[in-house]
Amino acid sequence: MQARHLGVDARSAILVIALAAALLPVTALPAQAAPRTCTVSQATAVWDAxxxxxxxxxxxxxxxxxLTFDQGTGVLEPVAPSGSASFDGTLAYTSAAxxxxxxxxxxLVIDGGKGAxxxxxxxxxxDQMPQAPLATVDLRAAAVSExxxxxxxxxxGAATELTAEGRDVLWSGAAGTFDLTVVATCTTAEPAAAPAGDEADAGGTGILVPVVVVGIAALLAALLAVGSVQRRKRNSARSAQPEPVVDPLP
Structure with a gap:
């Protein structure tokens, strides 16, 4: 049984499919959202210490x-929320010891529903103890609005509790509730421009892909054409051979 070969119509279909794939537009990946920075412009806290x-x-x-804390500054991330607010000032007293x-x-450090x-x-x-955590603040009921x-x-009315360090160095009174108000202004950073080299690489890749696809399609068509020519040569050679003469029976 002779093997069947692709004809002209099949080869044309292959070329059309390859060219269509080569000319498909390349869709760029969506750009990521620019990061947002929220700067605390005003923070006020009142602590029944x-x-x-x-x-x-x-x-x-x-x-x-x-104790009243005023004119605090810092950063705030609305999601969670998280951030910190720092205040300028001092408190002088005689400790319980x-x-x-x-x-x-x-x-004030904010970490989700917890504060310190x-x-x-x-x-x-x-010796001085820098930034010692003296009390915790329950901020689970704090509300974020934009x-x-x-x-x-x-x-x-957030509940507070003295830490071990706080009980050692603070006064003898019991810690009460904590009221907090923080206002932050948010700005969105401008997306950084892509380096010239990256743009060139992206453009080169976009051009290279269609060229490679077209090259593969052309090579496939050439191989099919060679096979067709060889098949015609074999058929022509077979037709040129003389038919055998059959001797009559005696």
């Missing part, structure tokens, strides 16, 4: 066991 005879300075105030102590550089109050702690006659480029974080 329970401390008496506390002397405050800077953006901090103390009255009747309540009878040691004169100064707290400075208060920082950090201070630089300077006990008299001892309006345009403005993000607000509000927490009212």
């Amino acid at each position: 329970g401390g008496s005879d506390v002397q405050a300075s800077g953006s901090l105030a103390a009255a009747d066991g309540t 009878g040691v004169k102590t100064t707290l400075s550089a208060p920082t 109050l950090l201070f630089d702690v300077q006990p008299e006659g001892a 309006s345009g480029d403005i993000v607000n974080l509000d927490g009212v």
Whole structure:
């Protein structure tokens, strides 16, 4: 049985399919969203800290066991939320252990539903403890709201608890609730321009793909054409052979 060969119509169909694949537009991957940065423009906190005879300075105030933190700055990520707000000022008092102590550089760290109050702690006659966590804040009920480029974080009546460090260096009063208001302004960074080399590589790749596909299609068509020519030669040679003469029976 002779093998069947692709005819002209089949070869034409192969070329059409290859050319169509080569000319298909290359769809670029969607660009990733530019990162957004939210800068705290105003942070205010009121803590019922329970401390008496506390002397405050800077953006901090103390009255009747309540500490007020004002004019805080920092960063805030609305998702979660997370970030921090730092305040300028000091608190001076005598600790429960009878040691004169100064707290400075208060920082509120926000991590989802958890918060922490950090201070630089300077006990008299001892080394400073930088950014020691003195209390935790339960921010699970804090609410995040957005309006345009403005993000607000509000927490009212959040429970606080002194850490081991806080119980060692703070006053003897019990820690109470914590109210927080944070306002942040968000900006979106401009996407960075692609380097010239990357653009050239992308353009070169876009041109190379159709050329390779067309080349493969042309090679396939050439191989089919060679096979067709060889088949015709074999048929012509077979036709040129003389027919055998059959001797009559005696």
